[in-house]
Amino acid sequence: MRPIAVTDLSIGYGDRVIADGINFVLEKNDLAILIGPNGGGKTTLVKTILGIIPPLSGTVEVLGCTVKHVCPHRKRIGYVPQMGRVPEHFPATLLDVVLSGLFPYKERFDRIGKEEKELAMRALEEVGLVDKKDEPFGNLSGGQQKRGLVARALMGHPDALIFDEPTSGVDIAAASDFRKKIIELHNKEEIPILLVTHDINPYIDHLTKIIVIGRGRFRVGKLDILRDIDFLREIYGESIKVIEVEGKFYLLSGDFHNV
Amino acid sequence: MFDYLALPEYQRALLAVLLSGILLPEIGVLMVLERFTFAGAGITHIAFSGVTLFLLLGINPLIGAITFAILAAFMMWHFVENRGVNLDASMGILFAFFMALAVMFMSVYRGYSGEALSYLFGSVLTVDTFDIVLLVIVFFMVQIFLLMFHRDIFLLLLNRELAEASGVNVRNIRLFLLILIAVVITISMKVMGALLVIGMAVMPAVSSMKIGRSFLTVIVFSALIGIAVSLLGFVVSLLLNTPPSATIVIVTFFIFVFVMSLKRN
Ligand SMILES: Nc1ncnc2c1ncn2[C@@H]1O[C@H](COP(=O)(O)OP(=O)(O)OP(=O)(O)O)[C@@H](O)[C@H]1O
Numbered sequence: 001m002r003p004i005a006v007t008d009l010s011i012g013y014g015d016r017v018i019a020d021g022i023n024f025v026l027e028k029n030d031l032a033i034l035i036g037p038n039g040g041g042k043t044t045l046v047k048t049i050l051g052i053i054p055p056l057s058g059t060v061e062v063l064g065c066t067v068k069h070v071c072p073h074r075k076r077i078g079y080v081p082q083m084g085r086v087p088e089h090f091p092a093t094l095l096d097v098v099l100s101g102l103f104p105y106k107e108r109f110d111r112i113g114k115e116e117k118e119l120a121m122r123a124l125e126e127v128g129l130v131d132k133k134d135e136p137f138g139n140l141s142g143g144q145q146k147r148g149l150v151a152r153a154l155m156g157h158p159d160a161l162i163f164d165e166p167t168s169g170v171d172i173a174a175a176s177d178f179r180k181k182i183i184e185l186h187n188k189e190e191i192p193i194l195l196v197t198h199d200i201n202p203y204i205d206h207l208t209k210i211i212v213i214g215r216g217r218f219r220v221g222k223l224d225i226l227r228d229i230d231f232l233r234e235i236y237g238e239s240i241k242v243i244e245v246e247g248k249f250y251l252l253s254g255d256f257h258n259v
Numbered sequence: 260m261f262d263y264l265a266l267p268e269y270q271r272a273l274l275a276v277l278l279s280g281i282l283l284p285e286i287g288v289l290m291v292l293e294r295f296t297f298a299g300a301g302i303t304h305i306a307f308s309g310v311t312l313f314l315l316l317g318i319n320p321l322i323g324a325i326t327f328a329i330l331a332a333f334m335m336w337h338f339v340e341n342r343g344v345n346l347d348a349s350m351g352i353l354f355a356f357f358m359a360l361a362v363m364f365m366s367v368y369r370g371y372s373g374e375a376l377s378y379l380f381g382s383v384l385t386v387d388t389f390d391i392v393l394l395v396i397v398f399f400m401v402q403i404f405l406l407m408f409h410r411d412i413f414l415l416l417l418n419r420e421l422a423e424a425s426g427v428n429v430r431n432i433r434l435f436l437l438i439l440i441a442v443v444i445t446i447s448m449k450v451m452g453a454l455l456v457i458g459m460a461v462m463p464a465v466s467s468m469k470i471g472r473s474f475l476t477v478i479v480f481s482a483l484i485g486i487a488v489s490l491l492g493f494v495v496s497l498l499l500n501t502p503p504s505a506t507i508v509i510v511t512f513f514i515f516v517f518v519m520s521l522k523r524n
C-alpha cells in the first residue's frame with residue numbers, strides 16, 4: 001500500500017484551476033520538499049491531499065483510501081497548517097494544544113491518561129518548550145505557537161507528516177533543531193514526510209523528492225529540477241538564477257549583484 | 260421574600276432564570292470565541308420578528324421566535340459555508356431582511372400588546388410551563404452537545420484546517436453550533452428580554468475566560484458565574500422590587516468589572 005498517491009489531480013477553488021496534471025507518489029521512506037513561488041499552489045495541494053478541499057478532478061489516495069470517501073486513516077497524518085497566530089484569548093494552555101494532537105486517535109469518550117501527558121511532555125522537549133507548557137497558547141509568540149503545533153503533530157505515531165512552512169517565523173536555533181528532528185524521523189521512522197519550505201539546503205543530502213508547483217505548472221524529481229533553469233524560470237519568473245556551490249543550491253532573483 | 264417562593268409563578272421564574280443563567284453563559288463562551296456576539300444580538304431581533312408574526316396569527320409567539328431564529332441560523336450557515344459570504348455581513352443582511360418583515364407585521368397588527376414587549380424587555384413572571392419545558396429540553400441538548408463534541412469544537416476554534424484534517428466534520432458542527440446558539444438566545448428572551456440576553460451570554464463568558472485556562476474549565480466557570488449572578492440578581496430584584504432581568508444583568512456587569520480588575524494568575 002502506497003501511503004500517498006496522487007493521480008491526474010487538478011487542484012483549485014470552484015472553477016478556478018490552480019494546477020493540473022499532478023501525479024506523484026510518496027512512499028514510506030520519502031522525504032519530499034514542496035517548493036514554489038507565493039501563490040503557486042503549495043498550500044492548495046497540501047489541503048487537497050488532506051481532504052480539506054475537494055480535488056477538481058483526479059484522485060488522492062491516502063493510506064489506502066481515496067480522500068473523497070470517509071476514511072478512518074486520513075486523520076492519522078501529523079499536519080502543521082500554514083496559519084496565522086491563534087488569538088490571545090483562546091482558552092487553552094500549550095500542553096492542551098499538544099494533547100489535542102491525540103484527538104484523532106481517540107474514541108469520543110476516551111480519557112487522556114498519564115502516559116499520554118508524558119508523551120506530550122517529550123514532544124514539547126523536542127521543540128524546546130517544556131517550560132512553557134502551562135502558558136496560555138494565545139500568549140505565546142508566533143514562532144513558539146508554530147513549534148507547539150509541530151510538537152502536536154508528532155503526537156500519536158502519525159502514519160505520515162505534512163508540514164506547511166513549519167519554520168517560517170521560527171528563530172535560527174529552533175529551526176535548526178526542527179530540521180535535525182525531521183532528518184532523524186526520516187531515518188528512524190517508516191513514514192513519508194512532505195515539507196513545504198523555501199530552504200532546501202539543510203535537507204539536500206536526505207531528500208528523496210523535490211516537488212515544484214507554480215504558475216499552473218507542476219513537476220516532481222530530484223536535484224535535476226534545481227539544475228533545470230528553463231523550468232525554474234517558467235515557475236519563478238525570468239530573473240531567477242541558481243548557483244550551485246559544494247552541493248548546495250542558492251536560488252537568487254532580481255539584481256543579485258548587490259546581494 | 261420566602262413567601263414569594265411559595266407562589267408557582269415565582270418558582271417557575273426562579274427555575275427559568277437558573278436555566279437561562281446556565282445556558283446563556285455556556286453558549287456565550289462559544290459566541291465570544293467564534294466572534295459571534297454581534298450576530299447573537301442580531302438573532303434576538305430576528306426572533307422578535309417571529310414573535311410579531313405569530314402574535315398576528317394568534318399562535319404561541321415563542322414558537323414563531325424559535326422558527327425564525329432557526330431559519331436565520333440556517334440561512335446564515337448557508338451563506339457562510341456554501342456562498343463564501345463572511346459571517347458578519349451575512350448577519351447584517353439577514354438582520355435587515357427580518358426586521359423589514361417585522362415592520363410589515365407590526366403595521367398590520369395594531370393592537371400591540373404587552374406580550375410583544377415582554378419579549379423585548381423580559382418578563383420572567385409570565386414564564387409558563389411550556390417555556391420551562393422548552394428550557395429543560397434545550398438545557399439537556401446543550402449539555403449533550405458539549406459533552407459529545409467538545410474536542411471537535413476545541414479543534415475548530417483552534418484552527419479550521421487542523422480540525423478538518425483531524426476528521427472533524429466542520430460544516431455540520433458549525434451548523435449545529437449556530438442553531439443551538441440561536442435557540443438558546445431565543446428561549447431566553449422571555450426570561451431576560453431580547454435587549455439584555457446578550458449581556459448574560461457574553462459577560463460571564465469573558466469573565467471566566469479571564470480566570471480559566473482550559474476550554475472545559477472556561478465553560479464550567481462561565482456556567483457557575485451564571486448560576487451565581489442569576490440567583491443573586493433574582494433575590495435582589497425581589498428585595499428591591501426591581502425588574503429581575505435588568506437586575507441580573509446589572510449584577511453580572513459588576514461581577515464582570517470585578518473579575519477584569521483581577522490580575523491574571
Ligand atoms: N480559499 C481560497 N479561495 C480561492 N482562492 C484561493 C483560496 N486560497 C488560496 N487561493 C488562491 O490559490 C492560489 C494558490 O494559493 P496557495 O495558498 O496554495 O499558494 P502557496 O503556494 O501556498 O503560497 P505561499 O507561498 O504564499 O504560502 C493563490 O492564487 C490564491 O490566491
Ligand SMILES: [Mg+2]
Pocket residue numbers: 042043044082164
Ligand atoms: Mg502556502
